[in-house]
Amino acid sequence: xxxxxxxxxxxxxxxxxxxxxxxxxxxxxxxxxxxxxxxxxxxxxxxxxxxxxxxxxxxxxxxxxxxxxxxxxxxxxxxxxxxxxxxxxxxxxxxxxxxxxxxxxxxxxxxxxxxxxxxxxxxxx
Amino acid sequence: xxxxxxxxxxxxxxxxxxxxxxxxxxxxxxxxxxxxxxxxxxxxxxxxxxxxxxxxxxxxxxxxxxxxxxxxxxxxxxxxxxxxxxxxxxxxxxxxxxxxxxxxxxxx
Numbered sequence: 001x002x003x004x005x006x007x008x009x010x011x012x013x014x015x016x017x018x019x020x021x022x023x024x025x026x027x028x029x030x031x032x033x034x035x036x037x038x039x040x041x042x043x044x045x046x047x048x049x050x051x052x053x054x055x056x057x058x059x060x061x062x063x064x065x066x067x068x069x070x071x072x073x074x075x076x077x078x079x080x081x082x083x084x085x086x087x088x089x090x091x092x093x094x095x096x097x098x099x100x101x102x103x104x105x106x107x108x109x110x111x112x113x114x115x116x117x118x119x120x121x122x123x124x125x
Numbered sequence: 126x127x128x129x130x131x132x133x134x135x136x137x138x139x140x141x142x143x144x145x146x147x148x149x150x151x152x153x154x155x156x157x158x159x160x161x162x163x164x165x166x167x168x169x170x171x172x173x174x175x176x177x178x179x180x181x182x183x184x185x186x187x188x189x190x191x192x193x194x195x196x197x198x199x200x201x202x203x204x205x206x207x208x209x210x211x212x213x214x215x216x217x218x219x220x221x222x223x224x225x226x227x228x229x230x231x232x233x
Contacts, residue, residue, distance in 0.1 A: 058219065112171065
């Protein structure tokens with residue numbers, strides 16, 4: 001089970017980047033996925049969530065209206081389109097699989113596992 | 126939004142020490158509480174989920190407890206490989222799936 005991010009790099013403030021996360025070793029299409037970021041020297045910040053069928057999507061307030069999460073289950077891939085980038089978006093971006101404990105049709109606790117190795121996004125003013 | 130507060134923010138300990146890290150939620154999260162370990166330059170790794178369930182492959186010296194608003198991660202006998210930053214996370218009320226600010230464990 002592996003997740004590999006790509007697409008990070010350097011961009012000027014106001015610019016755009018598209019991150020990708022390639023999944024392998026598990027049935028990608030049945031899992032919800034997340035993006036989490038970590039600014040240099042800082043803690044973890046959850047960014048966005050997408051359900052397995054893309055029917056449910058959530059964003060952190062800090063990126064709402066600027067970032068778009070999507071997925072292509074046929075390609076086992078997760079994406080994060082980042083527009084109107086700001087200096088404060090500078091971070092390592094991780095994708096992480098959302099795992100739940102489910103019984104019958106009801107799901108309970110959930111957690112993130114595994115995580116990708118991360119891709120660095122640097123936004124310069 | 127639910128806020129997660131970890132204490133201490135950092136601690137120094139010796140190999141063999143018993144280490145306890147606390148995570149407090151601003152409102153009840155039931156047992157929807159996870160713990161992750163992160164080493165410098167690496168991705169976070171899941172240690173414990175649902176407050177007290179040890180992830181497969183994680184050494185048994187790690188344990189988690191608590192429910193509601195107060196949770197604890199305990200390392201029964203600190204090993205050299207355990208020097209890292211530890212994060213709690215709630216997934217009870219989401220979005221957002223909030224993380225604590227982290228606790229850095231370093232060598233005394």
